[in-house]
Amino acid sequence: MNIHPLLPCETRPTDEARAWRNEAMRQIEADFNRSADTHLVRVELPRAPGITLYLKDESSHPTGSLKHRLARSLFLYALCNGWIGPHTTIIEASSGSTAVSEAYFAKLLGLRFIAVMPRTTSAEKIAAIAFQGGKSHLVDDPKTIYAEAARLAHETGGLFIDQFTFAERATDWRGNNNIAESIFLQMEREPQPIPEWIVCGAGTGGTSATLGRYIRYRQYATQLCVADPLGSVFHRHYGDRSVREVEACGSVIEGIGRPRVEPSFIPTVVDRMIAVTDAASIAGKRIISEILGRRCGGSTGTNIWACAVLISEMLASGQSGSIVTLLCDSGERYGTTLYDDVWLDDRKIDIVGPLAQLREFFERGVPVLEQSV
Structure with missing residues (x-):
C-alpha cells in the first residue's frame, strides 16, 4: 500500500531500475565527497x-545555501524509498533556495525539475534555478504552492518531493x-x-x-x-x-x-x-x-x-x-x-x-x- 497519496507507488524494481538507482546514489555520494565542510x-x-x-x-x-544539505537528504530519502526512477520529473514547492539546490541534484541525475514558487521570489533565485536546468512555475498566492506542486506531479506522473513534509525525517x-x-x-x-x-x-x-x-x-x-x-x-x-x-x-x-x-x-x-x-x-x-x-x-x-x-x-x-x-x-x-x-x-x-x-x-x-x- 502506498503510504502517501501524492507519491508514486513503485512495483517490484527490475534489475535495470535497481542499477540506475544504485548509480544515482553513488553520484550523490561522490558529489558529497567532493565537497568540504562549511566554515x-x-x-x-x-x-x-x-x-x-x-x-x-x-x-x-555548491548551490550557495543551507538548503544544499536538505536537497541531498531529500533525494537520497526518495531514492531509497523507490520514489525516483530514471524518468521521474521532480516537483517542489519552495521559496527559492531549496529549489536551486534540488535543481542541482536533478541535473546531476539527468532528471527534469520544476519549482513551484511565489511570484515574489527574487529574480536571482529564478535565474539560479534556470542555470541548474530547472524550470520555475510561479504563482500569485504563496499558500497555493503545495496544491499546485501536487497538481503538476499528478499531471506529469512525477514526484512532489515535498520538503515541508519530509525535511525532518529525511535528515539523520x-x-x-x-x-x-x-x-x-x-x-x-x-x-x-x-x-x-x-x-x-x-x-x-x-x-x-x-x-x-x-x-x-x-x-x-x-x-x-x-x-x-x-x-x-x-x-x-x-x-x-x-x-x-x-x-x-x-x-x-x-x-x-x-x-x-x-x-x-x-x-x-x-x-x-x-x-x-x-x-x-x-x-x-x-x-x-x-x-x-x-x-x-x-x-x-x-x-x-x-x-x-x-x-x-x-x-x-x-x-x-x-x-x-x-x-x-x-x-x-x-x-x-x-x-x-x-x-x-x-x-x-x-x-x-x-x-x-x-x-x-x-x-x-x-x-x-x-x-x-
Whole structure:
C-alpha cells in the first residue's frame, strides 16, 4: 500500500531500475565527497567580554545555501524509498533556495525539475534555478504552492518531493555529518566548546528539528532558539499550539517563516522563539555584511537580530559563553530586493532605527531588546 497519496507507488524494481538507482546514489555520494565542510566563522564582540559569536557559513555549499544539505537528504530519502526512477520529473514547492539546490541534484541525475514558487521570489533565485536546468512555475498566492506542486506531479506522473513534509525525517539527526554534528565537532577546540545557544530560522522546520534532537541525543546543555519573521505562524504556534495557520505570512524574508505550521516543524525540541520584524532582519543582514566584508541573505539577518537579543540578556545577567548561528545564504541573491533601497521604500520598510540599534550594540555594547509581538 502506498503510504502517501501524492507519491508514486513503485512495483517490484527490475534489475535495470535497481542499477540506475544504485548509480544515482553513488553520484550523490561522490558529489558529497567532493565537497568540504562549511566554515565556522568567529565574530569578535569587543563590547561583550566573555561571549563569542560564531556563524556556520552555509553559503559555501555548491548551490550557495543551507538548503544544499536538505536537497541531498531529500533525494537520497526518495531514492531509497523507490520514489525516483530514471524518468521521474521532480516537483517542489519552495521559496527559492531549496529549489536551486534540488535543481542541482536533478541535473546531476539527468532528471527534469520544476519549482513551484511565489511570484515574489527574487529574480536571482529564478535565474539560479534556470542555470541548474530547472524550470520555475510561479504563482500569485504563496499558500497555493503545495496544491499546485501536487497538481503538476499528478499531471506529469512525477514526484512532489515535498520538503515541508519530509525535511525532518529525511535528515539523520543522530549524526552522519548533519549540520548539528558538524557544529559541535568544529567547536571542540574553541574556548567555550559547548554553545549556550544555537540560533536558526524555520522554513520547513527541518533544521531546527535536526539541531534540537541532536542536542538532546548528545545530552548537551545547549539551548535552541528559533528566530522567526514577525508575520509567521511558527512563533504563534509555539506560544499556543491551537494556532496552526495565519491568513498570510507577509514577510519579505525568503526561506523562513510560513503561513501554516509545516509538518516538519517540531516545537517540542525548541527552547525559545524570537519574533523579528522585516526591518530588523534587513538591518541585521546589513550590519553582519559590513562586519564580514561580504553580502549575507535576509534570514541570516533574522538570526543576527535574535543573537543580539540573547547576547544582551547574557551580558545583563553576567553570563559568559558562546552562541552559534547560521549564515544561510549569500546576499548576492537579493541584489534587486533586500539590498535595493528603492525596493524597500516601495514596501515602506524603514531600517534606519533597527540599523542604528545594531550599530550601537556591536560598537558600544548597548543592549538590543526583544521586540514585542
